Amino acid sequence: MDNKAFFKLSYGLFLAGVEYQQKYNACIINTASQATSSPPVMLATMLKSNLTTELFLSKKSMNISVISQNCSLDVINHFGLNSGRDIDKFENTSFAVDKYKNPFIEEGMNARFVCTLNTAKELSTHYLFILDVENSFVLSDEKPMTYADYRVMKNNSDRLIKSSNRSWVCSICHYVYDGATPFEELDENYKCPVCGKGKEYFICET
Ligand SMILES: Cc1cc2nc3c(=O)[nH]c(=O)nc-3n(C[C@H](O)[C@H](O)[C@H](O)COP(=O)(O)O)c2cc1C
Structure with missing residues (x-):
């Protein structure tokens, strides 16, 4: 298949x-x-x-x-x-x-x-x-x-976030945070929407 x-x-x-x-x-x-x-x-x-x-x-x-x-x-x-x-x-x-x-x-x-x-x-x-x-x-x-339109929009946005040197990435599943609120200002209870791990599992990639 x-x-x-x-x-x-x-x-x-x-x-x-x-x-x-x-x-x-x-x-x-x-x-x-x-x-x-x-x-x-x-x-x-x-x-x-x-x-x-x-x-x-x-x-x-x-x-x-x-x-x-x-x-x-x-x-x-x-x-x-x-x-x-x-x-x-x-x-x-x-x-x-x-x-x-x-x-x-x-x-x-x-x-x-x-x-x-x-x-x-x-x-x-x-x-x-x-x-x-x-x-x-x-x-x-x-x-x-x-x-497909959404995937194009999202990929363009992910690229922008990466190029801004402020990319917060889940160390477990590699989800790239791209919400409107700056990552640092997110509530401490924030969880990765993909794997459910907490904020502390995110690392800032430059
Ligand atoms: C582009 C896109 C498509 C999605 N398609 C579905 C879908 O078809 N069915 C579904 O159950 N969840 C889908 N989801 C995931 C839900 O929207 C997501 O799990 C959401 O966080 C659930 O929120 P809730 O727990 O408040 O209901 C999709 C998410 C995105 C971003």
């Missing part, structure tokens, strides 16, 4: 938002897609370990927004590289809620779907969710951001 074949598949990028017991949370997913148009059904594959997944399994409804090309890398990194288990992702972000109180942001998104859980199929590390789409909205005419 040539695993590189999977890189030939194209994906979009989405923000999945859930509220449960007054906890507002959202994470980035690249695995949302349309399954059927009539009835309107979508699919999404979400990590079991994500807080968003846990909240969704209890709530059984969520908002899925389509990220557009004018969305900043900071927003994607904020929701995709941090867990709501460690920070309140909506603390400094203005957001609205749908009829289920599930949160969404409109800036940098071009469409939004109100989804409810039809079926959860357990896979090894993920759940595959079959989602009934209850409502949908077009927010702008901006083009959707693809996962």
Whole structure:
């Protein structure tokens, strides 16, 4: 099997938002897609370990927004590289809620779907969710951001961070910190979003 074949598949990028017991949370997913148009059904594959997944399994409804090309890398990194288990992702972000109180942001998104859980199929590390789409909205005419667009943006940004001589790298998994907050100012409870090790495992590479 040539695993590189999977890189030939194209994906979009989405923000999945859930509220449960007054906890507002959202994470980035690249695995949302349309399954059927009539009835309107979508699919999404979400990590079991994500807080968003846990909240969704209890709530059984969520908002899925389509990220557009004018969305900043900071927003994607904020929701995709941090867990709501460690920070309140909506603390400094203005957001609205749908009829289920599930949160969404409109800036940098071009469409939004109100989804409810039809079926959860357990896979090894993920759940595959079959989602009934209850409502949908077009927010702008901006083009959707693809996962490949995101990789280009991220690689350019990583190069800039490296060239600024202030590259903080996880010594365990080699993740390069690239959040908006300077690494030195991060909370002491900060954890590597990839391997979960604490701040003390990061080393400053010049
Ligand atoms: C570009 C990108 C794509 C991602 N795609 C998915 C995905 O399809 N499914 C998923 O469960 N997590 C995906 N993630 C990871 C989650 O967004 C990440 O684990 C997040 O920290 C979970 O936050 P939470 O614990 O607050 O839910 C992706 C992250 C990024 C940056």
